[in-house]
Amino acid sequence: MGSTTLKSLLMATSILASAGFAHAADTTLTIESWRTDDLAIWQEKLIPAFEAKNPGIKVKFAPTPPTEYDAALGARFDAGSAGDIITCRPFDKSLEQFKRGNLSSLKSLPGIENFSPVAKAAWSTDDGSDTFCVPMASVxxxxxxxxxxxxxxxxxxxxxxxxxxxxxxxxxxxxxxxxxxxxxxxxxxxxxxxxxxxxxxxxxxxxxxxxxxxxxxxxxxxxxxxxxxxxxxxxxxxxxxxxxxxxxxxxxxxxxxxxxxxxxxxxxxxxxxxxxxxxxxxxxxxxxxxxxxxxxxxHADLGAAMNAKSKNPEAAKKFLSWVASPEFADIYANALPGFFSLSSTPVKMKDPLAQEFVSWREKCKPTxxxxxxxxxxxxxxxxxxxxxxxxxxxxxxxxxxxxxxxxxxxxxxxxxxxx
CATH class of the missing domain: 3.40.190.10 (Periplasmic binding protein-like II)
Structure with missing residues (x-):
């Protein structure tokens, strides 16, 4: 085989390989949220931690101001342009979206077993038989x-x-x-x-x-x-x-x-x-x-769901399983002292005031x-x-x-x- 042919072959292989990589990195998940204050935490801490473990999945946090979130999200669902991951308000607003078929059931999501029925109550059906958001934080x-x-x-x-x-x-x-x-x-x-x-x-x-x-x-x-x-x-x-x-x-x-x-x-x-x-x-x-x-x-404050019409369901599920993990709980709760993980695995808080609040879970009954x-x-x-x-x-x-x-x-x- 001549060196020119070999060069062309190698070049073709490398182009194909890089095309493969480009394709693998093409999955971008968009997160909808009202938590505009959390933008830096997502960009600097959470997203890099997830992307490091999941090459090929990119994540974009795209919040809407809190007062506009519900209406804007509703309009994006209707238009089919809502993000892959939906930050859930507790109870009826999210339940309504689930009933409308906008959110996927997560009752069999790997990691959902890390949460108690009280932790999941805000994002479960009235009878508790189905859950549609991963509990992220409570106050x-x-x-x-x-x-x-x-x-x-x-x-x-x-x-x-x-x-x-x-x-x-x-x-x-x-x-x-x-x-x-x-x-x-x-x-x-x-x-x-x-x-x-x-x-x-x-x-x-x-x-x-x-x-x-x-x-x-x-x-x-x-x-x-x-x-x-x-x-x-x-x-x-x-x-x-x-x-x-x-x-x-x-x-x-x-x-x-x-x-x-x-x-x-x-x-x-x-x-x-x-x-x-x-x-x-x-x-x-x-x-x-x-x-x-x-x-x-x-009190359950926010959770994370999957847009039922997401074009990247596998990547979205991977991301939500990570949100259900002790690693996410630890980063999020410590980056935002006062917004506590609802996971059954206790998170040690670095902030003494936050640690005082969360220690009450050990001795009092939550509601x-x-x-x-x-x-x-x-x-x-x-x-x-x-x-x-x-x-x-x-x-x-x-x-x-x-x-x-x-x-x-x-x-x-x-x-x-x-x-």
Missing amino acids: IHGFIYNKDAFDKLGIAVPTTEAEFFAALDKIKKDGTYIPMAMGTKDLWEAATMGYQNIGPNYWKGEEGRTALIKGTQKLTDADWVAPYKTLAKWKDYLGDGFEAQTYPDSQNLFTLGRAAIYPAGSWEISLFNTQAQFKMGAFLPPVQKAGDTCYISD IRSTYQILSRGKPNLENETWVESANVINGTDTPEVAAKKLQDGLDSWYKPAK
Whole structure:
């Protein structure tokens, strides 16, 4: 064989080989998400980790602003232009897309066994028989406090309600700090950081939440009215003009060191770490009396699904199995302290405040917000009504009993529990 022929052959082989490589690298997965804040984490940490193990699959994170996400995603599904991987909101919005045939079933996806039924509840059918998103992260409720303030006033971290109110009284009497930073103007805080934060200790977490869905408990029952009775007492500790205080106002009061306690969701951790100039700690929602079982709201926040019409289903499944892996859990939870992995494999957090929140899973029973599954599908919407009534109770414009009755009447007007 002449050298020219050999050269041509070698050249042809290398062209073919590189064409093969080009073809293998042609699979690009696009991720749809509302988490615009996460762009850097995906580009710098998550995508490189996945691509290193999966040569031939490229991943592109293409977020849409949170307020536009649901509408834009719906339009892209209709047009057939939605990405391969869909970041899932919890409960009904994702369930609706699954029912419309836009999301694939993932119940047999390798890795889905790493999640408990409570972790999967936000992305499963009502009867729990099918799951359509891999759980990615949850947020945990509790209280963040100013350690310097507690040390200065000689206050120990409260574990019972009596200790909690004693601490608030002490802070109020001293006068240096507003005891607790929370306003009622934006409504949702009163429900999310108030009612849903302390409530699970009264209605016994999943036991009460599922009983409400079955109709064997009502919002007018003692265990559902009780958290409102406690919230009504918060009014004296929220500082002057709390009725006009917005969510950013509350954040500022706390991070500027003007308030001692902040009823919180763990999503505050990253922001507070950059803004607060003092040491912070976190404590559990106080139990009613020493020795009671503690419950935490460990609320499913986001998951990941496969577009049922993805042109790259095999690559998409590979990616989702990786999202279900302990490696993903570790990178994501540590890159975003306060957004915790829902995997059954515990993730060790590098951030001490995040580690404090996540350690509660070891000693308390997890539940999710009581209004999110099934009960906010009709009108009036129970979630939105709970915002209004939680604010009314704290403001003192509705009694706990009146608030509970309004919520139950609203629910009764459209919701009939499955018999």
